[in-house]
Amino acid sequence: MPKNAVPLYIVLVLSLLDQISAQGDSDKADIVVAFHASSSTSREDFQSLLTFVKGLVSRVDFDEGRARLGVLAYGENPHVQFHLHEYRTWTDVYNAISNINDNVRSNIVDTSGALIESLIMFDYQYTRTDVSKAVFLITDAASTINDNYLSDLTLVMQNENIEVFPIGIGIWDKSELETIATSPKNVYTVSQYSKLQTLTNILRQDVQSLKPRETGYDLVVILDSSVSQEYFDWMTTFTKHLADTICIDDGEFKVGLLRYSTDSNVQFNLKDYQSSGNVRKAVDNVRYQGGITNTAQAIDTARTQMFRPDQGDRDYARNFILLITGQNKSLSTSDAWRAAERAEKDGIQLYVIGLNINDSVELDETSSHPLTTYQYLTKSKRELELVPPQIYADLLRMSKNPPSMRQRPTIPTVRVLSTRYPVKYRTSVTLECVVDSYPPHTKVTWYRVTNGDRTEMEKVTDYCGSTVNVPSLTINRADFYDNGNYVCTAENVAGVGSSEETRVIVSGACGLTKVDIVIILESSASVNDSNFQKMKNFCKDFLKNADLDSGNIQIGIVSYSTGVHIEFQMNDYSTSQDIMEAIDAIPYRNGSKNTADGLRIMRSQMFTAANGDRDGVPNVVLILTDGWSNISSQRTFSEAEQARAKGINIYSIGIGLRDTRELNDMASEPASENSFNIQDFDEFAAVSDQVFQAVCLGKL
The missing domain is CATH 3.40.50.410 (von Willebrand factor, type A domain)
Known part of the structure; x- marks a missing residue:
């Protein structure tokens, strides 16, 4: 490396930290500096790099905890010199930097490994959710290994609200730098080390724009009151346990509650209570009310009446529904699935907890996927009590951006291609039927309709078709007993779809x-x-x-x-x-x-x-x-x-x-x-x- 490289690093990063220091006591930042030291880097250059890091931290008020620094060297493998939380005084940080050994130098460049290690550093033990985060990755060479992971890692950085600023020195092909950057404007290159100082003012503006993105979780708990009193008591106990588990008091979580059976009733909204104690007291006031299991209405009510700004919904927070039921089926399985789709389309993910469920088909599709994350099927009150910590851990691990809406199964659409099928006596006619189904239908049945009553067609010699692959029905050797109205039906997991009636008209007999x-x-x-x-x-x-x-x-x-x-x-x-x-x-x-x-x-x-x-x-x-x-x-x-x-x-x-x-x-x-x-x-x-x-x- 040129001898002037390290001092220019110092100029660059100190300019950034000047801006962090000037942002005021209310602004905090966690910064990881990742550098690649090649084998050709002299010991003198390496010591200059350590001097740079010391100069870097000398501008930060560690004792107040406003800013924290982690240092990472990478080559073939990443080597954490110290973590963000590890040293909290200037003296400790200074001594730690002085003890960094130069055996981290390498000609192999694994930038993916450096980004992964940076993520681990931000997430290690004492992560802070209320601060801006940035990685300044300085390199004079492209990756030599594992470059196929870079785009995925950038997505992870974006989801975690970590800004990545790649700075290339003497790199003419910027494609890898552009892949690493969390925003196109974050990419910087200079032709040589002496030109780094030209970036100082530009990077000052970038640091000024770094603000911590607020995070949070807005959670609406939906309790099924069509179950027994005993099960409903399990649910309220669970909800209080959940309130004690998640972080309500610091504002990270807001909780609302809806009770439903035949009708849906909002018990309290997201804005109503700011502490776990108050949530517990509010849950104690929720009363059991039996009725029909109208799950679709409950999900729609939560979506339209509770996830609203005037009821406490925060635009930056992830939205979740936690539905607890003890019923295998609701009033309408298909309607419940459509309501779940509408919720996911609005960015609301659905957890589902089933109590002693024997048939989970409806719940499997009501909940978001994967089921290993979003569904809990419990057999006892004790098992239910173990769920809140698991949900809390799941929530904290989730991406900040919800996945797109997942289509649920729909009742098959069944069509006959004509309302009338004339046929001569003792000849054949095919009643054409078309089925559109997601997931694919598993059964097709034809019925004769007499005065509104349906009689299933028997599959005998004179009738063929009416199968999953051939839904149309062929009547062979038609006689006058075949005159009349017919309907075609198709069935899948969502239910049974029916065509309009078609009429067979036998003439000539x-x-x-x-x-x-x-x-x-x-x-x-x-x-x-x-x-x-x-x-x-x-x-x-x-x-x-x-x-x-x-x-x-x-x-x-x-x-x-x-x-x-x-x-x-x-x-x-x-x-x-x-x-x-x-x-x-x-x-x-x-x-x-x-x-x-x-x-x-x-x-x-x-x-x-x-x-x-x-x-x-x-x-x-x-x-x-x-x-x-x-x-x-x-x-x-x-x-x-x-x-x-x-x-x-x-x-x-x-x-x-x-x-x-x-x-x-x-x-x-x-x-x-x-x-x-x-x-x-x-x-x-x-x-x-x-x-x-x-x-x-x-x-x-």
Whole structure:
């Protein structure tokens, strides 16, 4: 090294310490000077270095404890000459410096080792949280070993609020210096030792800007009061023990408390008590209140109502929730996990303590990770009493910056790709289902839905798919029993997700055999023209599933109000197009409700050989009405009875009926399968396939 190097070190660092001394009694600093002494460094230069260190400490008031100094020499290995707390008087420090031996010189440069040792020096026994910290690392050479650890060590320094100032002498490639520095502005280089003095004024400004970053821990304890009184007493005892363990009196910790079961109740806020004794007294006033385990609401209440500046939350402090529960599951596992995600997104980490928990799935994902740090599962009051010191130690070891939010499991999102799946009789159809799930789903199930009730689909020959890898369901050789609504569900650890309903519509089966059908339409005043058009649309929708063009199915229609009008007979039209056009041409005729004569004309004038009725072919009637008959109503039942006695199968459809007795009396037995009541005329589309299915199944 050049002979003038050490004196310039002295000029440099003394300028820094002048600023520390000038900051006033309220400002304190801990500084580590790390230097590399190569094997070529002469003993004279080494003694000059010791002189520099003595000059350095001569400007510091050790007796007042405002500033402390540690000295570290490094080469292949770091060698601590003395720690920050080791000497507290000028005389002791001076003698310690004088005793430093020159056997620390080395041509190997392990800067990573120097930074690690500096961290240890700051953390050794008597670390101070209320002072600024800095490492001045002076080197004329880049690392020769372990340089791959430097970037990680810089992150650690930043998390620990330690400023690192690398000073390079004669180093043209600044990449390593920039990696070491905790801020880009902290990097300094000079071309030779004689130029170091040019940095003096700049570094004075850096030292002036060094301020201790305030640290602290804001902790909200959440007690589950849906447990037994005994368990709740365990929790309050634990909380008092915790208050005695952590440092509340010196302001490092602030504690708030929330009790919850069905509802969440803030017992005291972070700002309310500044001593462990007062916290203990406040906990003694917390009373047990049973109820439902609404964990999600409790976490959200703590996040939104307690971690607030006006309630004592400090912007520089780390925020933690400590949730204590004795329940395996809360009101909603998924909601609890979403609340935990929201808390972590706001920078709040969650400790979870479980008392005698048998199933920890919910708690595993409610707590922050790793579980070895953030979760404690205890089996007794004694085990619970051992937890506070462990949590306190964990907190002190934590990084100053919280990790990012960790996604919790979510209930699978399940979608069917169509709301309707038409299929020809005895052919196949695939009900397409897509599942999005985190974590991956473990089960897929299809259900048939009947009147709101779900029946699980059996995995037999005619049904395949419905697996984790193939969630879609394929129906082979579909028949009319497959008509209806279906839903697809998928399950993971978060719960079961369900698709919307999709409908399978089987057509063509009635075309395989012959049937004669008459539709009776009510055209009374209560129906009105608009709703009568909806009735006609129902007729066309109903018949779209029938194979009309084969001649196997014949259709006739009669309408009634005060009078009865045969719109067309069963043998009038033989093609689906002609039948649909004939339905469109049916006029609305206002009047009363002469249901009895509508049934009579159907039986006596339409189911006749002359008008198309065929021997040996089933006779089917559909009657559509929106209310009780008001002309000869006493005859309605007898007319229906006569028609049924003639072998005519009657299916009745009511619209908006509160009293369905007449509707059921007209229908063939059993009325529960052959009578349908919808709420209004707009629901015809929903019942069309259902009626067609009933007709076909009833005659086959």
